[in-house]
Amino acid sequence: MVQCIFCKSSDNIVKAGFRHNDSGKKQRYWCKKCKNRFVPNDGFWKMKHKPEIIAEAISCRKRGMPYQEVSKHFREYDKADICPATAYNWVQKYGKVLRKFNLKQIPKLSGKINLDEFVSKFKKRSSIVG
Ligand SMILES: [Zn+2]
Known part of the structure; x- marks a missing residue:
């Protein structure tokens, strides 16, 4: 289960592509509630x-x-x-x-x-x- 790092909500989280960094590919999420994008x-x-x-x-x-x-x-x-x-x-x-x-x-x-x-x-x- 994914939790939004900004508003701590775990509902309304949708997948939003991937981010690439040193440690590889990471799933990125979009929180519909507070409209923030984040990578857990x-x-x-x-x-x-x-x-x-x-x-x-x-x-x-x-x-x-x-x-x-x-x-x-x-x-x-x-x-x-x-x-x-x-x-x-x-x-x-x-x-x-x-x-x-x-x-x-x-x-x-x-x-x-x-x-x-x-x-x-x-x-x-x-x-x-x-
Ligand atoms: Zn949020």
Whole structure:
């Protein structure tokens, strides 16, 4: 049985051709309910990771961490058992969504404040505190 990775619905799933990648041919599905197309990922099904874990993996990757290291990072801290391919899939699937989210969270950092100003403000504040 196939479950939609977006809305978790298992009804209204139709086959939508194949996708080719390194691991071969994969069945692709189309969810009529939320109108998303997806390829079930074996690791993803079994483990059902929390969104925080996914977000953290993407953020590690954005900071330049190789997928191998992202995977190790989670094992080291006993957070999740993900393989580099899973981290890769998350970045592909959720990277864009998260980028939008991040932009909404920090609108003031881009544009008006330049980096020097930001750093000097930060230094002043920390010298008052410390
Ligand atoms: Zn769906």
